[in-house]
Amino acid sequence: MKERTRLPDKKSKLTLADVARLSNVSEITVSRILRNKGPISDDTRERVMAVVNSTGYVPNRIAGSLASANSNIIGVAIPSLTNIVFPEVLRGIHEALKGTDFQPLVGITDYNLQTEEVLVRSLMAWKPAAMIVAGSEHTDATRRMLTQTGIRVAEIMDIDPAPIDIAVGMSHFRAGYDTGRHLVERGYRRFGYVGHDWLQDRRAKVRYEGLCQALKEAGLSIFAQTIFEGPSSVLAGSAMTELLLLGKDAIDVAVYSNDDMAIGGIFHCLGAGVKLREQLAIFGFNGLEIGDALPLKLSTIRSNRFLIGKIATEKILENLDRRFEPLVIDTGYEIISGQTA
Amino acid sequence: MKERTRLPDKKSKLTLADVARLSNVSEITVSRILRNKGPISDDTRERVMAVVNSTGYVPNRIAGSLASANSNIIGVAIPSLTNIVFPEVLRGIHEALKGTDFQPLVGITDYNLQTEEVLVRSLMAWKPAAMIVAGSEHTDATRRMLTQTGIRVAEIMDIDPAPIDIAVGMSHFRAGYDTGRHLVERGYRRFGYVGHDWLQDRRAKVRYEGLCQALKEAGLSIFAQTIFEGPSSVLAGSAMTELLLLGKDAIDVAVYSNDDMAIGGIFHCLGAGVKLREQLAIFGFNGLEIGDALPLKLSTIRSNRFLIGKIATEKILENLDRRFEPLVIDTGYEIISGQTA
DNA sequence: CTCTGAAATGTTAGCGCTGTCATTAAAATA
DNA sequence: TATTTTAATGACAGCGCTAACATTTCAGAG
Numbered sequence: 001m002k003e004r005t006r007l008p009d010k011k012s013k014l015t016l017a018d019v020a021r022l023s024n025v026s027e028i029t030v031s032r033i034l035r036n037k038g039p040i041s042d043d044t045r046e047r048v049m050a051v052v053n054s055t056g057y058v059p060n061r062i063a064g065s066l067a068s069a070n071s072n073i074i075g076v077a078i079p080s081l082t083n084i085v086f087p088e089v090l091r092g093i094h095e096a097l098k099g100t101d102f103q104p105l106v107g108i109t110d111y112n113l114q115t116e117e118v119l120v121r122s123l124m125a126w127k128p129a130a131m132i133v134a135g136s137e138h139t140d141a142t143r144r145m146l147t148q149t150g151i152r153v154a155e156i157m158d159i160d161p162a163p164i165d166i167a168v169g170m171s172h173f174r175a176g177y178d179t180g181r182h183l184v185e186r187g188y189r190r191f192g193y194v195g196h197d198w199l200q201d202r203r204a205k206v207r208y209e210g211l212c213q214a215l216k217e218a219g220l221s222i223f224a225q226t227i228f229e230g231p232s233s234v235l236a237g238s239a240m241t242e243l244l245l246l247g248k249d250a251i252d253v254a255v256y257s258n259d260d261m262a263i264g265g266i267f268h269c270l271g272a273g274v275k276l277r278e279q280l281a282i283f284g285f286n287g288l289e290i291g292d293a294l295p296l297k298l299s300t301i302r303s304n305r306f307l308i309g310k311i312a313t314e315k316i317l318e319n320l321d322r323r324f325e326p327l328v329i330d331t332g333y334e335i336i337s338g339q340t341a
Numbered sequence: 342m343k344e345r346t347r348l349p350d351k352k353s354k355l356t357l358a359d360v361a362r363l364s365n366v367s368e369i370t371v372s373r374i375l376r377n378k379g380p381i382s383d384d385t386r387e388r389v390m391a392v393v394n395s396t397g398y399v400p401n402r403i404a405g406s407l408a409s410a411n412s413n414i415i416g417v418a419i420p421s422l423t424n425i426v427f428p429e430v431l432r433g434i435h436e437a438l439k440g441t442d443f444q445p446l447v448g449i450t451d452y453n454l455q456t457e458e459v460l461v462r463s464l465m466a467w468k469p470a471a472m473i474v475a476g477s478e479h480t481d482a483t484r485r486m487l488t489q490t491g492i493r494v495a496e497i498m499d500i501d502p503a504p505i506d507i508a509v510g511m512s513h514f515r516a517g518y519d520t521g522r523h524l525v526e527r528g529y530r531r532f533g534y535v536g537h538d539w540l541q542d543r544r545a546k547v548r549y550e551g552l553c554q555a556l557k558e559a560g561l562s563i564f565a566q567t568i569f570e571g572p573s574s575v576l577a578g579s580a581m582t583e584l585l586l587l588g589k590d591a592i593d594v595a596v597y598s599n600d601d602m603a604i605g606g607i608f609h610c611l612g613a614g615v616k617l618r619e620q621l622a623i624f625g626f627n628g629l630e631i632g633d634a635l636p637l638k639l640s641t642i643r644s645n646r647f648l649i650g651k652i653a654t655e656k657i658l659e660n661l662d663r664r665f666e667p668l669v670i671d672t673g674y675e676i677i678s679g680q681t682a
Numbered sequence: 683c684t685c686t687g688a689a690a691t692g693t694t695a696g697c698g699c700t701g702t703c704a705t706t707a708a709a710a711t712a
Numbered sequence: 713t714a715t716t717t718t719a720a721t722g723a724c725a726g727c728g729c730t731a732a733c734a735t736t737t738c739a740g741a742g
């Protein structure tokens with residue numbers, strides 16, 4: 001009695017074969033119709049589509065992927081979702097994927113290279129059509145996986161190091177350097193720095209190094225700095241600014257590791273009655289939309305996060321087979337003078 | 342000569358069979374070892390794992406899923422990635438998925454029910470182990486797909502309507518209502534409202550309705566309102582506030598559709614010299630972290646976005662088979678008195 | 683020693699599709 | 713009318729893995 005199929009009966013299990021039977025054609029014909037492949041007579045197409053619609057048949061892409069050896073999945077490994085930066089990258093990826101039938105399979109690394117390795121392995125198990133990972137720092141094993149596979153690999157955000165295949169992003173060193181140059185030109189001399197955990201956000205550290213380089217060339221250096229031992233946040237920026245201003249070294253400008261931290265700095269100044277720019281100038285990084293809406297427009301650098309995700313994905317789709325030559329795309333950045341520095 | 346395999350030679354194509362051959366065991370034994378299933382002698386396990394490690398074999402989950410009829414994919418359909426709200430939900434989902442071998446397959450609906458239908462169909466094609474969708478408003482076809490499948494379906498954010506299977510979120514009507522009560526109790530009488538596109542963000546509209554209900558019960562109503570015909574943003578909030586204050590109807594408090602808009606309002610007031618609370622009180626919705634860091638702490642309602650994602654996912658994992666009884670989980674909300682109202 | 687049963691491993695038959703190569707029907711050419 | 717070409721469809725094998733059942737091995741019990 002116990003009519004046991006392999007799958008209990010979770011789903012009603014409508015397959016290609018059912019549709020084929022109901023419309024009196026072979027399975028392959030249904031398959032071709034659903035994938036718009038090969039010549040099909042209008043008559044047959046209509047008949048089959050009628051069955052498809054009336055039954056609500058949804059093709060099983062797992063089976064399809066296995067049979068055709070391509071998955072239309074894009075593996076995405078990003079470090080975090082705690083601020084708006086990577087969601088914007090994701091949005092760019094989704095934007096580029098719109099209208100295609102690729103789907104992103106997303107994982108979070110928590111800025112941890114070990115976690116990234118596990119994640120990348122797990123994403124690769126889905127035999128993705130391509131991979132998008134953040135940064136170019138990876139464990140050896142991760143690097144090996146990404147190198148050996150024949151699929152396209154986009155390393156996003158950073159273009160300073162040499163990429164495995166495609167790099168899309170900006171030079172964080174130059175951004176830091178230009179920040180320094182810009183502020184020196186505007187007459188600032190006594191520099192402070194407010195940062196967050198460099199072990200996590202390595203690109204913030206590179207920007208810092210670029211900044212130091214520019215200051216050095218101008219015969220200057222950073223007088224005082226406070227670094228928060230944790231992820232960036234507005235609250236942390238506020239607290240660290242308070243700490244920085246308590247120090248005995250008077251500074252006239254503070255460079256922040258990013259906009260979240262910088263906005264915290266602005267809020268602290270507003271609350272503590274510190275006059276922005278007159279007493280303390282503030283410079284951020286990212287160019288978040290909110291910086292634009294502040295009573296005093298935030299001085300910062302716009303990184304094109306949405307664009308990074310979008311272009312990386314477009315380049316991948318442009319040619320799904322790995323080329324021999326690596327490809328580096330600089331999405332650039334833009335100094336926003338603003339009103340806080 | 343032309344040794345054509347089906348797959349060009351994109352990947353070196355190392356399969357279970359290869360590993361089995363190299364370690365002198367059957368495929369199923371390797372399979373069992375890699376899935377920690379069934380009794381395996383230490384000797385065999387070591388031998389096989391040595392081969393796995395030295396070859397860098399990564400199992401093909403597409404094949405595995407097809408064979409075992411379960412994919413360990415969680416389909417996620419969210420409306421947008423333009424502010425931090427849904428990224429936080431995603432973060433909750435990832436948090437709950439950490440340590441399991443489930444992976445989220447994410448898509449964006451752009452607050453469009455038609456897009457959602459296409460997306461849900463496309464996600465379901467991967468035969469996910471469960472689905473997470475935002476809200477409970479769907480097209481008929483979407484609803485049919487989600488109802489007929491035997492997998493678990495979590496509708497998140499909103500618990501006002503009856504769910505298909507699981508609902509995790511809060512009552513937006515009650516939140517709006519409580520906002521009204523709270524502000525009336527604090528003595529405000531002349532209410533303004535600043536909103537954004539209700540056609541997109543339907544939950545904002547429900548909160549508005551709750552607010553109106555509370556005001557009505559107190560014999561009050563909304564004197565003036567400005568609604569931005571687009572997605573919420575800090576800039577829009579700022580602009581709409583300016584517009585609202587230009588009106589002839591003097592108001593003493595403005596309720597905003599969410600924190601992004603409210604923060605824009607605060608920024609406008611700071612810039613225009615409007616004294617917060619004395620001249621205009623501001624009340625938001627969401628309880629974003631940034632509201633805490635403002636010079637004057639934002640008065641708002643905390644919705645537990647991270648928790649919503651996390652709990653929805655946990656409930657799904659708790660039992661992957663659909664129960665007969667729908668499950669509604671109220672993650673609640675909390676009025677944050679703050680300093681702006 | 684045989685017997686029993688658990689532990690360890692193997693055999694077989696698919697999962698639901700699609701690539702490859704037929705095959706058939708219809709149209710175009712000779 | 714015979715022959716080639718093209719359009720439309722089909723048969724069949726197999727993608728890489730796992731469920732279900734089968735078999736072997738080897739303790740310890742009798």
